[in-house]
Amino acid sequence: MERRWGMTIDLDRCTGCQACVVACHAENNLPVSGPVEAAKGRAVHWIRVDRYYEGTFPDVKVKYMPVMCQHCDDAPCEPVCPVYATYHNAEGLNVQVYNRCVGTFYCANNCPYTVRYFNWFEPEWPEPLQLQHNPDVAVRPGGVMEKCTFCIQRIKRTKQDAAQEGRPVVDGDVQPACVQSCPAEAMTFGDLNDPNSKVSRLAESGRATRLLEELGTKPKVIYLQRGK
Amino acid sequence: MATTPELLPYGRIREDLFRPLSGVSRNYVLATVVAFVIGAAGLVAWGHQLRSGMGVTGLRRPVFWGFYLVNFVFWIGISHAGTLISAILRLTDAAWRKPVTRAAEAITVFALMIGAMFPIIHLGRGWLFYWLFPYPNGRLLWPNFRSPLLWDVTAITTYLTGSVIYLYLPLIPDLAQLAEHRTLWRRTLYRTLSLGWTGSDREWHALERAMKLMAGMILAVAVSVHTVVAWDFAMTVAPMWHSTIFGPYFVTGAIFSGIAALIVVLAALRKILHLEFYLTRHHFNNLAKLLLLMSLLWFYFTMAENLTVWYGNDPGEMAVFAARTRARYAPYFWTMVLLNFVVPLVLLGIRRLRTIRTATIASACVLVGMWLERYLIIVPTLANPRLASASSTYTPSWVELAITAATFAAMVMLYMVFSKLFPIIAVWEFKPHPLEEE
Numbered sequence: 001m002e003r004r005w006g007m008t009i010d011l012d013r014c015t016g017c018q019a020c021v022v023a024c025h026a027e028n029n030l031p032v033s034g035p036v037e038a039a040k041g042r043a044v045h046w047i048r049v050d051r052y053y054e055g056t057f058p059d060v061k062v063k064y065m066p067v068m069c070q071h072c073d074d075a076p077c078e079p080v081c082p083v084y085a086t087y088h089n090a091e092g093l094n095v096q097v098y099n100r101c102v103g104t105f106y107c108a109n110n111c112p113y114t115v116r117y118f119n120w121f122e123p124e125w126p127e128p129l130q131l132q133h134n135p136d137v138a139v140r141p142g143g144v145m146e147k148c149t150f151c152i153q154r155i156k157r158t159k160q161d162a163a164q165e166g167r168p169v170v171d172g173d174v175q176p177a178c179v180q181s182c183p184a185e186a187m188t189f190g191d192l193n194d195p196n197s198k199v200s201r202l203a204e205s206g207r208a209t210r211l212l213e214e215l216g217t218k219p220k221v222i223y224l225q226r227g228k
Numbered sequence: 229m230a231t232t233p234e235l236l237p238y239g240r241i242r243e244d245l246f247r248p249l250s251g252v253s254r255n256y257v258l259a260t261v262v263a264f265v266i267g268a269a270g271l272v273a274w275g276h277q278l279r280s281g282m283g284v285t286g287l288r289r290p291v292f293w294g295f296y297l298v299n300f301v302f303w304i305g306i307s308h309a310g311t312l313i314s315a316i317l318r319l320t321d322a323a324w325r326k327p328v329t330r331a332a333e334a335i336t337v338f339a340l341m342i343g344a345m346f347p348i349i350h351l352g353r354g355w356l357f358y359w360l361f362p363y364p365n366g367r368l369l370w371p372n373f374r375s376p377l378l379w380d381v382t383a384i385t386t387y388l389t390g391s392v393i394y395l396y397l398p399l400i401p402d403l404a405q406l407a408e409h410r411t412l413w414r415r416t417l418y419r420t421l422s423l424g425w426t427g428s429d430r431e432w433h434a435l436e437r438a439m440k441l442m443a444g445m446i447l448a449v450a451v452s453v454h455t456v457v458a459w460d461f462a463m464t465v466a467p468m469w470h471s472t473i474f475g476p477y478f479v480t481g482a483i484f485s486g487i488a489a490l491i492v493v494l495a496a497l498r499k500i501l502h503l504e505f506y507l508t509r510h511h512f513n514n515l516a517k518l519l520l521l522m523s524l525l526w527f528y529f530t531m532a533e534n535l536t537v538w539y540g541n542d543p544g545e546m547a548v549f550a551a552r553t554r555a556r557y558a559p560y561f562w563t564m565v566l567l568n569f570v571v572p573l574v575l576l577g578i579r580r581l582r583t584i585r586t587a588t589i590a591s592a593c594v595l596v597g598m599w600l601e602r603y604l605i606i607v608p609t610l611a612n613p614r615l616a617s618a619s620s621t622y623t624p625s626w627v628e629l630a631i632t633a634a635t636f637a638a639m640v641m642l643y644m645v646f647s648k649l650f651p652i653i654a655v656w657e658f659k660p661h662p663l664e665e666e
Contacts, residue, residue, distance in 0.1 A: 041288040041620045050617040067615070076465050082360050082375040100367065102359050103282070103352015104377055105292035109610060110464040114290045114618035118352065120283030142281040143352035212614055215465055 004092040005150055006192035006220035007179070008202040009066055013186035016049050016064030020178035020187070024068075027151060027177035029137045031123030044117040046148040047178055066178070066187075069094060069115045069148035070211060070219030077107035077116065085145070092192075092220060093150055101144035108145060112212050116147045150189070151176035171197040192220060236505075241658045245651045246406070248501045256644065263641040270634020273627045274349060282352050284627045291610045291622040295632055296350035301478075301602040302485070303343030303635065304384070304457050309486030309493075310336030311391050312450045313518075315443040324514055326657045327506045331497060332490050333395040334652070338642040339489070340388045342635045347380065349631060376460045383456040387449050394442045397435060400425050401656035417649070454482040461605065467544040468537060468552075468609050477529040481598060484522035484568075488594035491515050493643070495588040497652055506653055509584060516576045516587040519594065523572040530565075530601075547612040547619075556621065557608050560600050567597030 024030065024047045033043040047068040054061040071094045077086050078094065085101035088094060108116035122142040125133075133139065136153040140146050155174050162169045171190050179187040190199035199222075202208070207224040236244075277284050287294050310332035317325035348357040360371050360381050371378050403422035409415045425431060458478035461469040471477075491512065498507040534553070537545045552561050571593045575586040612619050624632075646652070 037283065042283065048617075050615065067617075079372070079374040080376065080463070082372050082377040082381075084369055084372050100359075100369070101352070102356045103354075104347075105350070105352070106375070106377060106460075108290070108292045109466060112465055112614045114613045114615055117289065118282070118292065120287075121281040141353075145352070215614075217465075 002090055002092075002193065003191045004193040004220070005071070005155065005174075006092075006190070006199055006203065006222065007150070007176075008188045008199050008208070008222045008224055010184075010186040010188075010202075010207075011063065011065060011223055011225040012207075013184045014049075014064045014066060015184050016051065016062070017183060018049055019181045019183055020047050020066055021045055021049065023177040023181035024148070026132065027134055027137070028149070029123075029133050029139050031119065031140075032125050032129060034124075034126075037120065042120050044119070044146070046115075046117065046146070048115075065211075065223070067113060067115060067211070068178070068221065069150075070113055070217065070221045071148075071150060073218035073220065074216060076110045076112065076215075076217060080106040080110050082106070091155075093152060095149065095152065096146055098138060098140045098144045098146065103143045103145065105145070112215055112217065116145050118145050119143060171199075236658075238659055242405070242655055244503075244506070245653050245655045248647060249406075249649070249651065252648070256648075260641065260644060263637040263644070266637035267634045267641060270631045270637070273630035273634070277349075277627050277631075278354055284625060286623045286625040286628060288620060288622065290613045290618050291607060291620060293350070293606055293610060294622050295624045295628040296346050297606050298599065298602045299632055299635060300343055300346035300350070301457055301606075302599050303339045303346070304454060305478075305482035305485045305598060305602075306489045307336045307339035307343060307387070307391070307486065308450055308454060308479075308482040309339070309490040310334065311387075311394055311446045312483055313487060313490060315394075315447045315450070318439065318443045319447070324511055327503070327653045328490070328494065328511055328515070330395070330398065330650075330654045331494055331652050333391070333398075334643065334646050335486075335489055335493055336391045337388070337395050338639055338646070340384070340391060341642070342638055344384050344388060345635075347377070376456065376463045379456045380460060383449070383453045387446075387453045390442065390446050390449050394439075394446050397439050397442060398654055398657075399650060400435065401427065402651055402654060405655065406651075451479055454479045461609075466609050467542070467612070467614065468548040469605075471533060473529060473533060477533065480522065480525050480529055481601060484519070484526050485595060485598035487515060487519045487522060488591035488598070491519065491587055491591035492595065495584065495591075497647070498584075501647070501652065503653065512584045512587045513582060516582055516590070519587070519591065520572055520576040523569055523576075523594070527565075527569045530568075544614045547616065548608050551608045551612050552604055556611075557604055561604055564597045564600040564604060567593040568601065571597075 024045070028046060030044050030046065037043065047066055050065045050067050052063040052065065054063065071092065073088075073092065075086075075088065075094045078088060081087075082104060083100050083102055085097050086094065086107050087097075103118070105118065108114075108118065119140055119142045123139060134153070136157065151174075154176060158174045159169055162173065171194065174189060176189055179189045188199045188202055190197040192200055192203060194200060202224060203222045205224060207226055208222050209225065210219045210222055213219070285294065285296075310329075314325065314329040314332045317329065348354050351357055359365070359367075360378065362371055371381075373379075400422055403418045404425035404427065406418040407415065407422050409418055455475040455478065458474040462471055462474035464470060494507050494511070494515070497503055534549065537549050551557055572590045574581065575590045576582050607622050611621055
């Protein structure tokens with residue numbers, strides 16, 4: 001059976017430390033926007049940590065929610081792209097083909113999670129960051145849209161390695177950068193089509209919710225949090 | 229008020245309407261130069277954007293569409309001046325339409341040419357715009373026909389082609405009259421474009437039929453074009469875009485702003501080309517009544533849209549609604565209501581006040597109001613996405629302002645060149661019927 005990659009994020013564990021954000025930057029060659037552009041809201045973070053405040057001072061509770069591309073099964077970004085730059089691949093990933101993208105912005109405008117990021121200029125890295133590019137990941141030119149890929153390069157690498165060594169890919173073999181780096185172990189990644197995978201079992205938990213589920217987008221990122 | 233151009237001898241009409249084609253006044257040169265400079269500044273701004281990247285605009289996540297898309301919808305809306313109005317008047321055989329139609333049809337063609345530029349200008353990689361056309365390509369890929377942007381490409385290219393034909397057909401008999409022009413390049417131009425028109429019965433019949441056919445078809449195309457433009461927004465899941473009435477709402481707004489543009493242009497032509505005898509109070513009165521009707525219809529749609537959102541009280545939509553009517557965008561919103569509804573209602577609804585001057589003032593107000601309407605549809609929705617953490621604001625940069633100004637200059641320039649090359653009022657339409665001639 002085809003794989004269907006998905007992720008669970010345990011909000012009861014998340015401390016909002018932003019390690020996932022940093023890991024993603026390093027892994028995926030995200031451009032460095034600089035303070036001026038970042039202040040304008042032009043910074044590129046494939047994963048961001050949203051903060052929700054409950055109560056009034058001094059009795060305030062802060063809740064953190066890491067938000068990245070939800071890899072929706074019915075992704076609103078896909079049908080609106082006129083050049084097929086974004087489409088659904090066989091393993092359920094919502095993938096972005098940078099070379100096809102002409103930059104209509106339509107996908108980003110139709111993403112209810114606002115997780116698509118645009119390259120406003122040619123990408124830049126202050127020295128010596130340009131020396132630490134990940135060779136497995138394309139550097140995107142100015143004028144194209146990009147977003148979280150669930151670290152598709154790691155999925156491919158894992159499958160290649162397993163094939164070479166003549167063994168199957170088992171649950172836990174693939175770990176996107178954010179999942180790997182989470183100190184609280186709040187994130188789990190795996191195959192939602194495999195009923196025995198850790199991610200499938202967590203997705204069945206009573207704590208499972210999906211973001212903006214009511215829109216019918218069928219996200220493959222599942223948030224875990226206890227009821228009030 | 230019985231003065232109609234039909235009462236004039238045909239020779240005099242010909243003379244009056246062909247006169248603007250010859251001679252260039254100082255003001256004409258001055259206006260052309262000013263328009264050219266503004267237009268060139270816009271081109272420089274666009275070049276800067278292509279070189280440096282879209283970061284030179286005021287756009288930012290999540291407001292990915294700003295002035296460019298506003299201008300796009302605005303100009304495509306203006307294009308409904310001509311074709312639609314002239315087609316309706318032609319099909320209903322409204323006798324007063326004669327001096328109005330060509331001016332209107334020219335607006336359509338030029339507004340479309342300008343409007344169709346914006347989808348290209350707003351692209352992140354504008355130089356690849358042709359990837360949206362279906363042609364055999366190295367990517368081994370068709371464009372995605374499920375995308376409303378592809379519907380746009382299809383609708384707008386159809387509309388532009390149709391509008392050019394629709395403008396051209398009724399020009400042919402006039403071009404034939406001009407084929408004896410004394411300057412050589414004009415003679416060559418008119419002779420080539422008149423396609424050897426001799427004015428035989430057969431030719432007249434063919435032309436009449438072609439114009440009737442085109443009027444009918446262009447009507448359907450025009451309605452579909454602005455519906456598709458509306459669907460760019462309505463097909464999304466974005467709050468206050470995902471609305472079933474957007475199609476007819478946009479068509480109404482388009483015709484509304486189109487009539488306003490027509491009145492402003494006619495008032496300018498009347499003054500500058502001294503066409504007081506051809507464009508009379510009668511024409512402006514009729515157009516003003518049409519404008520008033522569209523104003524009422526526009527208000528009805530706007531009310532229906534906003535009332536249902538407010539009553540429905542969906543949190544996602546209410547964030548946009550509040551931003552529009554009570555917070556950041558409220559001044560624009562209420563100005564829009566004033567300009568699009570209150571001003572036309574007072575100036576055109578009260579008969580005593582309805583003159584050429586007030587009709588022109590009301591029309592200018594409507595043009596500003598309808599531009600604001602498109603801004604208010606596009607920006608507040610994007611600035612207030614469903615996840616409030618991503619919300620932002622938008623202020624255009626000088627690049628967007630320069631390009632916007634350039635489009636208005638381009639409109640003026642194209643119109644001025646056109647009115648120097650071709651009679652802006654169809655001369656042959658005043659030709660007495662052969663049977664009435666003696």
